[in-house]
Amino acid sequence: MGVVIPLEEGKNKQASVKPLVDLTRLDMDRVNQLILSKAGSDVQMIPEVANHLISSGGKRLRPMLTLAAAQMFGYEGDGHIKLATSVEFMHTATLLHDDVVDESDLRRGKSTARMIWGNQASVLVGDFLLGQAFKMMVETGSMDALDVLASAAAVIAEGEVLQLSVAKNMETTEDDYLSVIRAKTAALFAAAAEVGPIIAGNDKSARSALRSYGMNLGLAFQLVDDALDYGGKAADLGKNVGDDFREGKITLPVILSYRRGTPEDRAFWKTAIEDGQSSDENLQQALALIGKYNGLADTIARAKHYGAIARDALSPLPASAHKAALMEVIDFCIERVN
Amino acid sequence: MGVVIPLEEGKNKQASVKPLVDLTRLDMDRVNQLILSKAGSDVQMIPEVANHLISSGGKRLRPMLTLAAAQMFGYEGDGHIKLATSVEFMHTATLLHDDVVDESDLRRGKSTARMIWGNQASVLVGDFLLGQAFKMMVETGSMDALDVLASAAAVIAEGEVLQLSVAKNMETTEDDYLSVIRAKTAALFAAAAEVGPIIAGNDKSARSALRSYGMNLGLAFQLVDDALDYGGKAADLGKNVGDDFREGKITLPVILSYRRGTPEDRAFWKTAIEDGQSSDENLQQALALIGKYNGLADTIARAKHYGAIARDALSPLPASAHKAALMEVIDFCIERVN
Numbered sequence: 034m035g036v037v038i039p040l041e042e043g044k045n046k047q048a049s050v051k052p053l054v055d056l057t058r059l060d061m062d063r064v065n066q067l068i069l070s071k072a073g074s075d076v077q078m079i080p081e082v083a084n085h086l087i088s089s090g091g092k093r094l095r096p097m098l099t100l101a102a103a104q105m106f107g108y109e110g111d112g113h114i115k116l117a118t119s120v121e122f123m124h125t126a127t128l129l130h131d132d133v134v135d136e137s138d139l140r141r142g143k144s145t146a147r148m149i150w151g152n153q154a155s156v157l158v159g160d161f162l163l164g165q166a167f168k169m170m171v172e173t174g175s176m177d178a179l180d181v182l183a184s185a186a187a188v189i190a191e192g193e194v195l196q197l198s199v200a201k202n203m204e205t206t207e208d209d210y211l212s213v214i215r216a217k218t219a220a221l222f223a224a225a226a227e228v229g230p231i232i233a234g235n236d237k238s239a240r241s242a243l244r245s246y247g248m249n250l251g252l253a254f255q256l257v258d259d260a261l262d263y264g265g266k267a268a269d270l271g272k273n274v275g276d277d278f279r280e281g282k283i284t285l286p287v288i289l290s291y292r293r294g295t296p297e298d299r300a301f302w303k304t305a306i307e308d309g310q311s312s313d314e315n316l317q318q319a320l321a322l323i324g325k326y327n328g329l330a331d332t333i334a335r336a337k338h339y340g341a342i343a344r345d346a347l348s349p350l351p352a353s354a355h356k357a358a359l360m361e362v363i364d365f366c367i368e369r370v371n
Numbered sequence: 372m373g374v375v376i377p378l379e380e381g382k383n384k385q386a387s388v389k390p391l392v393d394l395t396r397l398d399m400d401r402v403n404q405l406i407l408s409k410a411g412s413d414v415q416m417i418p419e420v421a422n423h424l425i426s427s428g429g430k431r432l433r434p435m436l437t438l439a440a441a442q443m444f445g446y447e448g449d450g451h452i453k454l455a456t457s458v459e460f461m462h463t464a465t466l467l468h469d470d471v472v473d474e475s476d477l478r479r480g481k482s483t484a485r486m487i488w489g490n491q492a493s494v495l496v497g498d499f500l501l502g503q504a505f506k507m508m509v510e511t512g513s514m515d516a517l518d519v520l521a522s523a524a525a526v527i528a529e530g531e532v533l534q535l536s537v538a539k540n541m542e543t544t545e546d547d548y549l550s551v552i553r554a555k556t557a558a559l560f561a562a563a564a565e566v567g568p569i570i571a572g573n574d575k576s577a578r579s580a581l582r583s584y585g586m587n588l589g590l591a592f593q594l595v596d597d598a599l600d601y602g603g604k605a606a607d608l609g610k611n612v613g614d615d616f617r618e619g620k621i622t623l624p625v626i627l628s629y630r631r632g633t634p635e636d637r638a639f640w641k642t643a644i645e646d647g648q649s650s651d652e653n654l655q656q657a658l659a660l661i662g663k664y665n666g667l668a669d670t671i672a673r674a675k676h677y678g679a680i681a682r683d684a685l686s687p688l689p690a691s692a693h694k695a696a697l698m699e700v701i702d703f704c705i706e707r708v709n
Contacts, residue, residue, distance in 0.1 A: 078532050078535065078536050079532055130494050130498060133471075133491075134490075134491040152471070153471075156472055157472060157531045157535065160468060160501075160527070163524065164523075164526070164528055167505055167517070167524060168525055170521075171514060171517045171521050174514060176509060176514070179509045183505035184506055187499055187503050187505075187506055189502070190496070190501075191414055191499055194492060194496060197491055
């Protein structure tokens with residue numbers, strides 16, 4: 034099952050992350066060097082575990098947001114390199130802990146660190162990276178950036194715990210679900226973007242514009258991710274269609290299909306998700322119900338809504354290559370579903 | 372098996388933590404309030420898990436160190452309350468993650484959080500408390516305190532990973548072991564003490580005096596803890612004699628007994644620790660070998676050595692009730708083995 038996203042009228046090419054990559058290329062080289070250096074330790078297992086995840090080919094969207102958001106306000110120091118690296122370390126630490134919490138075997142098509150080095154190393158190397166992240170933030174000397182990123186760290190963990198407590202509960206509403214992804218995904222996107230204007234010494238309105246952009250981009254990004262889990266291809270995703278289903282995760286395609294379904298449909302979802310009856314046959318049934326009730330298309334429609342908010346958040350800023358690149362990232366995130 | 376520690380000449384009473392408790396009582400009330408408030412969350416599981424551990428009756432030695440170290444330099448703001456709370460949260464987060472890493476069932480005589488709420492909640496609530504700790508540090512506005520505590524967070528995690536990599540390896544030297552406990556225990560004691568003079572605006576010599584005091588007190592504290600595991604009573608400890616043995620942990624009593632033993636003794640230790648043959652019969656044999664080679668008494672002797680360094684670190688400071696209380700804590704930590 035795939036979802037075809039109609040391109041906006043007047044657009045003749047697919048949106049790309051390439052303009053953002055090009056604008057941040059030189060700074061990203063410095064970030065990548067700093068990542069390698071700060072993930073180093075005399076304790077051999079630390080760089081092994083850290084580099085396994087760091088080198089596994091994520092797009093590094095979050096640190097690029099920080100770099101672009103600092104550049105667009107004319108920042109010329111090196112604080113944004115440290116903040117971008119901190120953001121990536123916070124993200125990596127979250128992934129290490131998530132894989133333990135979710136008992137995941139695969140991430141981006143590779144064995145998770147916990148499968149190779151064990152849960153213990155994943156928990157502790159995550160803690161190490163968090164500590165290194167805070168040290169780098171301190172080096173920048175920006176209390177405001179520290180405040181934003183420390184708050185994000187607490188909110189992310191809070192969101193993960195919230196996710197545990199709504200897990201396998203089919204009565205989860207769309208609002209409950211939004212609270213979870215706002216905390217566990219969007220908060221770091223928001224912080225990553227906001228620290229750009231902060232380190233550049235910018236005013237409150239620039240901060241709130243970038244924060245709102247990041248928050249809503251993060252929501253759109255996560256919604257599309259959740260749709261892809263029921264509609265993408267394993268090779269693209271590094272994970273298999275239905276992974277969320279098999280883990281009993283409640284995501285928006287499921288919530289919509291459940292709430293729009295007949296009593297029989299709802300009974301099916303309860304058996305599948307709450308009782309963990311996630312056979313391949315039940316996955317096919319789930320995919321059929323999601324199709325029947327427009328679960329994917331409407332999840333993408335919701336993602337577009339947040340994308341539109343992100344776009345309007347940036348709108349008042351003067352035109353620039355950076356603004357255009359950040360705008361295009363919104364479309365890129367949404368158009369991944371093809 | 373017990374170890375009788377001869378009291379120093381001229382001393383007629385056992386050292387106590389009471390003077391420190393009395394001096395910090397009012398501030399500790401504020402710390403306890405702040406702990407409850409900052410461990411709160413709309414996500415119900417977070418205060419449940421946090422309060423389980425927070426209310427389980429630890430002595431809160433680390434935050435008391437921070438409070439006393441700030442008071443002794445005449446600090447009158449409320450930053451030390453936030454720093455002391457941050458220190459306790461960092462400690463609590465470490466315990467939550469440790470119990471997952473060590474797969475522990477009991478802590479201070481109570482079921483560990485992971486046994487009640489699962490590993491997932493323990494990892495994530497630990498992350499939440501770490502985030503809250505950094506937010507409070509930011510509120511104090513002290514970059515130096517942030518730097519010291521963020522560095523400690525990274526070092527603690529590094530020490531835990533190092534401990535994993537030396538785990539069950541009988542060739543671990545006393546130096547290897549010291550590197551582990553310096554990182555995983557002493558670093559937080561050092562940071563807890565050092566942030567006192569920092570928040571009080573004090574100079575470099577006061578900072579290094581308190582840091583050295585905390586570091587060496589932490590080493591003494593951990594060494595005594597390790598001795599108690601082979602010589603204490605379960606009711607006092609909230610854990611059972613031989614827990615470290617059953618978990619295959621390498622601690623100084625074991626290292627000394629192994630290195631001083633015959634080839635047969637060493638073969639026994641390898642079987643017991645490296646191959647995990649930790650039956651009650653083998654525990655009795657281990658206790659006998661530790662007794663034969665003075666493993667406990669000499670571990671305590673090492674603890675006294677670090678206690679003496681801690682004492683000399685404080686010596687140059689002017690006499691005060693706080694200095695006397697901090698000095699007495701050194702003896703208290705060591706004389707717990709009775």
